Amino acid sequence: xxxxxxxxxxxxxxxxxxxxxxxxxxxxxxxxxxxxxxxxxxxxxxxxxxxxxxxxxxxxxxxxxxxxxxxxxxxxxxxxxxxxxxxxxxxxxxxxxxxxxxxxxxxxxxxxxxxxxxxxxxxxxxxxxxxxxxxxxxxxxxxxxxxxxxxxxxxxxxxxxxxxxxxxxxxxxxxxxxxxxxxxxxxxxxxxxxxxxxxxxxxxxxxxxxxxxxxxxxxxxxxxxxxxxxxxxxxxxxxxxxxx
Numbered sequence: 001x002x003x004x005x006x007x008x009x010x011x012x013x014x015x016x017x018x019x020x021x022x023x024x025x026x027x028x029x030x031x032x033x034x035x036x037x038x039x040x041x042x043x044x045x046x047x048x049x050x051x052x053x054x055x056x057x058x059x060x061x062x063x064x065x066x067x068x069x070x071x072x073x074x075x076x077x078x079x080x081x082x083x084x085x086x087x088x089x090x091x092x093x094x095x096x097x098x099x100x101x102x103x104x105x106x107x108x109x110x111x112x113x114x115x116x117x118x119x120x121x122x123x124x125x126x127x128x129x130x131x132x133x134x135x136x137x138x139x140x141x142x143x144x145x146x147x148x149x150x151x152x153x154x155x156x157x158x159x160x161x162x163x164x165x166x167x168x169x170x171x172x173x174x175x176x177x178x179x180x181x182x183x184x185x186x187x188x189x190x191x192x193x194x195x196x197x198x199x200x201x202x203x204x205x206x207x208x209x210x211x212x213x214x215x216x217x218x219x220x221x222x223x224x225x226x227x228x229x230x231x232x233x234x235x236x237x238x239x240x241x242x243x244x
Contacts (some may be wrong), residue, residue, distance in 0.1 A: 008232040011050040011126060013153035014041070014241055015146065015163045018056035018087055020220060027059055029090055038094035038179075040226045041131070049230055050126040052156050054149040055091060057083025077141035081108055084145060088135035089113065096170045101130040107139030107148075114142065119155050125155060146200040150207035161213055162199065164220030169237035170199055185234065189241035199239065214240040 016037065023030030032207050045051050051189040060083035067073040085106055092102045103125050104114035114135060115121070125132050126170040146163075153161040170192065184197075188210040192199055199205075200216060218225050218236030229235045 001113035007230040011159040015149035042098035106134040167221040169203040
């Protein structure tokens with residue numbers, strides 16, 4: 001690989017939403033969509049980048065929605081964690097079809113289908129060139145998968161946390177509803193919070209800011225976007241800690 005094309009990152013954490021797997025459907029997993037995501041991830045992994053992934057479960061179950069309709073919030077959140085395990089196993093299968101070594105590590109004990117999450121073991125998997133998919137969020141109710149992504153990113157020493165969305169970055173307003181919305185290329189965590197930009201929840205932001213781990217928001221469905229970021233190109237919106 002030419003020097004100009006070599007990745008500038010050694011280890012990253014990629015956060016995917018469960019909804020991203022639905023494609024044009026209303027729920028479930030679209031095989032074509034997950035195959036496309038797997039192909040992009042495989043390209044980066046084969047370039048030598050150590051990758052951890054966190055995936056949501058909104059395409060199968062949304063605990064917050066049922067909690068709002070009267071279900072016990074903790075119960076609903078645990079059900080949502082199980083949905084992330086299902087998505088993680090599906091993504092594992094898609095990645096293994098590319099000849100990659102993949103481990104699913106769950107914050108809940110489900111030994112028959114995946115490994116328990118142990119930080120040192122996860123890092124060892126990454127060092128051996130395996131992709132690690134972190135399932136079941138943080139293992140605790142009341143925490144989002146965004147927070148789980150920030151937590152795992154900090155724990156494994158990721159140089160960058162990537163959040164894949166349906167739009168190419170962070171906008172001043174919802175670009176699907178407001179055509180005058182402007183896209184930010186760079187922000188600080190404080191600016192994103194002050195402007196109430198719906199990127200990640202406050203707990204996820206706090207972890208990234210405290211441990212100085214930058215966050216980049218980008219469109220996963222944009223061809224080649226993930227690999228361009230790995231080469232250091234300015235794709236999407238970069239959010240990082242401002243001057244101390």
